Amino acid sequence: MSWTLLLSSIIAGGFFFAISLLYVLSPIPREATESEKCFQDYTHLPALIKEEKEQEQQRLKHDQTTRTGTTATTKKNVPGSDIRSEKYKAQLTRLTRTDEGSPTKTLTLVVPAYNEAERLPIMLNETLDFLKTRAHKDESFTFEILILDDGSQDGTVRVALEMAQQRDIKDIRVLSFEKNRGKGGAVIQGMQYTRGEYILMVDADGATRFSDLDDLELKLKAAERDGLGVAVGSRAHLVKTDAVVKRSFIRNFLMYSFHKVVYVLGIRGIDDTQCGFKLFTRKAAQAIFPNMHVEGWVFDIEVLLIAQQLKIPIIEVPVTWQEIDGSKVSLMRDSIRMALDLLIIRMNYILGIWTIQPIKKTKTSSSSPMASSVAKTSATPQ
Template sequence: MLKETVEHLEGRKNSDKNFSYEIIVVDDASNDGTGNYALEFSKSNKGIELKVLTLEKNRNKGGAVTQGILCASGEYILFVDADGATKFSDLDYLERELNKIISKEGYGIAVGSRAHLVKTEAVVKRSFIRNFLMHSFHKVLYILGIRTIKDTQCGFKLFTRKSALNIFNNTHVEGWIFDIEVLLLAQYFNMPIVEVSVNWHEIDGSKVSLIKDSIKMAIDLLIIRLNYLLGIWKVNDYSSSLGKSKNE
C-alpha cells in the first residue's frame, strides 16, 4: 500500500507544481515492524514526504487514526487502512466529489463506499450469521440517525482540514466503531457528506473476530448514543481556534 501511495502522490506532484503532500504512518504500538518498514522505505526513497508516528501504547484503530489526523498539516486530510484493500488512486474520485459539496464554512467529507459491491460473489457467499450481523448493524445505525450513508466502515475517508480537526478534537471512541462517532459529529456540525464508490477487495488475515467484535461494536454503539443523549460527552466548536494548513 505504501509503494502504491507514494507512486500516485509523486505522480500528481510531478504534474502539478502547486500540489504537495505528506504521508503519516501511525504505528499503533504494533509488533509487526510497521514503523521500521516505513522508516526503511523512506530512507530508500529520498525526497518523499513521509513521517512515522509510533505510539507507545496501543490505542486501537480509532485512537491511531485520531492521533495521525491531529498531526496532519494539509488542506485535505485522508485516512486509509494500510492493508491495501482499497485502491489509493481512488483518492482522486473522493477529492473531485468533495470539491462539489464543500460548504462556505469550509466543511465537507467524502466517504469511500463498498455499498455497490453488495451483490458481488464474495458477499453472496458470506455465511448466514455474517450477513445477519451486517443487516442488524445497519438497522441499529438507522435508529441512531445515520440513514444516508450506506457504508460507514470503509477505511477510506477524505476530510477538509476544518472538518477533520473539528471532528477528531471531539471524538471519544477508539475502537472499530469510531467511524460512527465521526459521522454523528459531522451531522451535529451539519457538514455535507458525499458517499463515493471505491475499488475494494477482501484481504485475508482480518483481525476482526466475527462474534466478539460484533458484540463489542453493539455495546459501543449504545455507549455512543447514551453519552450524547445524556450530555455526558460535550461537543465543542473549535472553528475559531483551528490552525491553518501549511498550504494556506
C-alpha cells in the same frame, strides 16, 4: 401511596444505576506520552537499527539467564518487541499540532497500522506510485504520509522507514504508540499532527483502490461549504458482487445487522459508515476529532455523528474495494464490542454526558492547494 412511592424509588434507583453503569463502560481516552507526540522518518533508521541490535543482544542475554533461573520475566526486561528505550525516544522529532499553524502540504494521509509489516509495503507502493505521478504532473501538489504504528510487535516501523528510504521520501513519518490504543485512538491522535489542507484516512491493508481518491476530491470540493466537508468512501454498491457475496453468511448477517442498528441510532443517508477511506477538509478534521471519545472499531460512527450534529456536509462516494487476508477483526468478540459501543455512544449524547463543541470561526482562503490540484488533474486520466 406506598406502592407509588416504592415504584418511584425503583425507577429512580434503576435510572441512577443505568447512569452509573454508563459512566463505568464509557471509554476515557488516555493522555499521550511524550514520545507519542514525536515522529520518526528515515533519518532515524540508523538509530533504530542500532536500537534493535542492542535489544537483540539483551534478549539473548535474558534467555540465557532465564534458562539458569536467575531472573524474572517481565515485559520491560524482555527486549525483542517494538518497545523502545528512553535513549532512542530522546532522538525523535516533535510533531507540530494541526491547530498551531497553516497547512504546508496539499494532502496528508493518515494510515493506522497494527502489525502490518506484510501488508503495508504493498499498500504503500501503490499509494506512492499514484502520488508521485500526480506530483510530477502538478508541481503545486505536495503530500505527506503519517503512519500510526499502534503498538505493533512485528517490525512495522522498520518496514515503513526502509520503504521511505528506498523511495527517498522524507515526508513519510511514523508516529508510534507505546501501548495499543485501538484504530480509533490511533486516528484521533494522528489527526492532531497533520500538515495537509486535506486529510485522507486510509487503511494499511490496501483494500481500497487508491486512485479512487480523485473521485473523493472532486465530489468533496463540490459539496464542501465554508471549508467544511467529509467524503466517505462507500462499498454499498458492491453488496451483490463477489467482493461481498463470497463472505461467510455470519459475516454478512452481522454486517447487515450492524447497518440497521446504525440507522436506528441516527446515522441517516450513509450506507457504508465503516469503509476505511475517508477524506476530510482540514477545517472539518479540526472540528470533528477534538470532540471524539471512542477509540475502538466504531469510532467512524462517532465521526459521522459529530459531523452531522455540526452540519458538516457529508458526501458518500463509491470506491473499488476487495477483501484482503489478514483482518484484525474477530467476528464474534468485536461484533459484541461494537454493539455495546454503539449503545454507549448514543446514550452519552442523548443524556448530554458527552457534548460537541461548536466550530471555531476562522478565516478561510478562497482557494486551497487541493482545489488547484484537483482542477489540474481532473482533466488528465490517471
